[in-house]
Amino acid sequence: MNIQDILLMRHELFLIFAALVVLVFEIATDDSQKSIITPVALVLFAIHTVVGFLPLTEGSIFGGSFHTTNLISLMKDILNVGVLIILIQATKWINMSANKVKISEFYILTFTTLAGMFFMISSGDFLMFYLGLETATIPIAALAAFDRYKNKSAEAGIKLILSSTLSSGILLYGISMIYGTTGSVYYSEVARGLTSADSLQVLAMVFFFAGMAFKISLVPFHLWTADVYEGAPVSVTSYLSVISKGAAVFIFTIVLFTVFKVVAPLWQDVVYVIAIATMTIGNLFALRQTNMKRFLAFSSIAQAGFILLGIISGTSLGMASVVYYVMVYIFSNLGAFGVVSIISAHTGKEDMTEYNGLYKTNPKLSLALMLALFSLAGIPPVAGFFGKFFLFTAAAQKGYYILVLISLLNTIISLYYYLMPVKAMFINKNEEPIAFFKSDIASKVAILMCMAGMVVVGLSSTFFESILKYCFGI
Amino acid sequence: MFVVVPVLTTLGILCTKDLKGTRIVSAIGMGIQLLMSFNLLFRYFAERKVNAAEMLFQKSYMWYESLNIHYTVGVDGIAVAMILLTSVVVIAGVFASWSTKELPREFFTFLILLSSGVFGFFISLDLFTMFLFYEVAVIPMYLLIGIWGTGPKEYSAMKLTLMLMGGSALLILGLLGIYFNSAPDGGQLTFNIIEISKVHIPIEAQRFFFPFLFVGFGVLGALFPFHTWSPDGHASAPTAVSMLHAGVLMKLGGYGCFRVAMFLLPEAAQEMGWIFLVLTTISVVYGAFGAIWQKDLKYINAYSSVSHCGMVIFALLMMNKTAMDGAILQMISHGLMTALFFALIGMIYGRTHTRNIYEMGGLMKIIPFLSVIYVIAGMASLGLPGLSGFVAEMTIFVGSFQHQDVFHRVCTIVATTSIVVTAVYILRVVGILLLGPIKNSHFEELKDASWWEKTSLLTLLIAILIIGIAPFWLSNMIQDSLTPIVTRLSILQ
Secondary structure, eight states: OOHHHHHTTHHHHHHHHHHHHHHHHHHHSOGGGGGGHHHHHHHHHHHHHHHHTSOOOOEEEGGGTEEEOHHHHHHHHHHHHHHHHHHHHHHHHHTSGGGGGGHHHHHHHHHHHHHHHHHHHTBSBHHHHHHHHHHHHHHHHHHHTOOTTOHHHHHHHHHHHHHHHHHHHHHHHHHHHHHHHHSOOBHHHHHHHOOTTOHHHHHHHHHHHHHHHHHHTOTTSOHHHHHHHHHSOHHHHHIIIIIIHHHHHHHHHHHHHHTSSTTHHHHHHHHHHHHHHHHHHHHHHHTTOOBHHHHHHHHHHHHHHHHHHHHHHOSHHHHHHHHHHHHHHHHHHHHHHHHHHHHHHHHOOOBGGGGTTHHHHOHHHHHHHHHHHHHHHTOTTSHHHHHHHHHHHHHHHTTOHHHHHHHHHHHHHHHHHHHHHHHHHHTOOOSSOOOOOOOOHHHHHHHHHHHHHHHHHHHOTHHHHHHHHHOOOO | OTTHHHHHHHHHHHHOOSHHHHHHHHHHHHHHHHHHHHHHHHHHHHHHHHOOOSSEEEEEEEEEGGGTEEEEEEEOHHHHHHHHHHHHHHHHHHHHTTTOOSSHHHHHHHHHHHHHHHHHHHHBOBHHHHHHHHHHHHHHHHHHHHHHOOSSHHHHHHHHHHHHHHHHHHHHHHHHHHHHTSOTTSSOOOOBHHHHHTSOOOHHHHHHHHHHHHHHHHHHTTOTTSOTHHHHHHHHSOHHHHHHIIIIIHHHHHHHIIIIIIHHOHHHHHHHHHHHHHHHHHHHHHHHHHHHHOOBHHHHHHHHHHHHHHHHHHHHHTOSHHHHHHHHHHHHHHHHHHHHHHHHHHHHHHHHSOOBGGGOOOHHHHOHHHHHHHHHHHHHHHTOTTSHHHHHHHHHHHHHHTOOSHHHHHHHHHHHHHHHHHHHHHHHHHHHHHSSSOSOGGGGGOOOOOHHHHHHHHHHHHHHHHHHHOTHHHHHHHHHHHHHHHHHHHHTO
16 A cells, blocks of 8 residues: 555545544634634535545555546545535524534544545445445434434434434444354445345345435334424534535445446335325425424425435436435535524524515525525426436336326426425515614625536536446446 | 527526516517518428428438437428417517516416427427427426416416326327337337337337327316316416417417327327227317306306317317318317417406306497407407308318218317307307497496507417408418328228
């Protein structure tokens, strides 16, 4: 191993370095100077994001445990951009007096959990996979309980850690069964040893599936989602809903396409049923929500169901549409959460009925939220339309027309509830709408980045084409 | 270009500060659009003489290479006719909305954005792009009806949006089905309409996807029983929106039916056409009878639109040249007529604040200009020779009757009875509303049409007159472009 090999891990190394720098600042400053940590952390992460885009050589180290390819690097870059937007959005909240004591903890925990996810995505064997998963899970549960003075936040943290632990346990059990039946944990060797005739291996796959489905909030492993999203601080909710879910989707797709490709018909059937269940239940429950955070939580459950459409196809177009859709979903969801968090930070109001008549007083915020909701619903010309269309194309490529029909009907249902906030803001009348306020520069930058992303990523074909170049199918 | 101008107009509106600026920018923008469409018309005639290709003025830009999606545009005679229709109706709509008081900038922005979607739809030759513009045209409807509408506007807006998006959901399925079957002998899959029309798509795939496509477009074209969004939607919408929607958007459905569903899947169209023929016949008659019972002016016109748009699809399904020529003529003629009607109704409602015909009477004495135009519009609707309605309906029925077999003849006869029913409801309304004694003395102080309203109405009226008296230029243009479609369909007959 030489320096070239170590540099293959440059995403993770830089992240850990950044976390350590923040730690040093934490120790070196006293309470009054703590606010310097925020710009330091932001700059470090911005550098990290930019450095991530530099071209990378492919390779693997640690005997195959950690490998990186262009595709994996691309996935990490997408997640980086998402986290950058989240961090920019979080600056106002983190600088509030109640949180000032713990500024550095927020950044250290975020960097650590992201590093864990990067290890998970880059894994070459199940052991590194599990290591990354656990490194990612524990800090995120601490982040969910970040608001010390709110009961709901503590509840969110407990629910998250307990259910994460259970699902990780089941996942580990599955991994141990795989080791037991195939004699190895390396992906390539496991793939050779799998057959569909061995029922223990099938059980192992089911357990693996269950563990990952928890992370992606698929039905019936979604019950933690709404309460945790509602209780956690908005920045953490954004992180959970896009980054955590996105990373889990990435590694899920890669493992299914590489390790389990022999038994593809088995997991395709499972994905079929779960996709329908997830979309339908997510949509039906979202119809009834009035709290904006719960509303976005259920909508993101339904979105995960759509992502399964790309996975079920098993083609390179399928994988490309999944990666592309996660990118689009990051911009759209962060845009929506951004507006919700700004309104929540200024006025504390999170209920949809309180958004009535928002267009009259805060037109730009209303337009931003409308654009984000349209993107989530899949309406042109924003990127959500292209993302959904490519997912449908991937599923139709393998002849899953009935599934596409059901997803289309679900899109109609989702359009109804995505129009509910639009209706509230633009059409409903209100005696006392939320008064006009100026948002701070950081929140504006974050929302503008999201809106730019949503518009550009769809209309310009370079993003999808460059993703498709690196993807592979079964 | 046709898409660029409305988009630029929209951006221009966003820069204006007040009502006056908004109106001027919109009027200029849409005026330019109208001039461009006239220009296109003359250039088309010139080009047609030397170039016999199917689609003229084609331009193609590669968009998503891996899926072979291009931004391809091009026109033939039918598309040129539809573009003309749209530009006339849009500018009439802009003038009809001259006095919008609430949030005028946003209103004009969404209206023109909608029109850009419509223009894009008519000029696209690539299925993906066509579908994209279709969806762009649907969504502003929700906001336009929900914010500026009247009556149960939220309910109507949501119902309209959900049903139209339901249609588009079925469309995606059909489009993907066509795409994946577009190269049955190997070669590259494509979304391009012209290329797909040269390929023979396997019959099983055709049978599966044709209903989805036809129903998907039929929802927009008010095919029974998917028309239920139409009466409430039109009644609750503001004037210009109703004009644009009934006049142009419903024609998107008819256009899509023949350009996509029938052109690309001809065998399935032959096999399953009779089912939809029955449905359209029901639309025609049901719409007409529905209009007789209504008290509300807008509902009368909405049901009348269902009936006339049903006639369009009815004629398309007859699949011979005359009938299809009549169908396109009916699209244009009815588009202009219904826009005229909705404009008039909007102006009357703005003055009397009621749409109930029993509460109004003797308007001819009070607002003569509007009343006379209303009578002329009514005559056009029931097919008086000299106006465009006659040309269209005559051609449709002659073409439909050319079929020898019992089934088609029966359908034609049933549909023809709607002429009588149309006369009943038109004349009834004219009688109650315009003639007779003045019901409400408050109305005696109503003012007649203002200059912008006159402009709007006269624009439409002149177009109706031109088509009624001298339809041959239009008819020839359409017939030339119909040849490839009819050839494809009749090879199999």
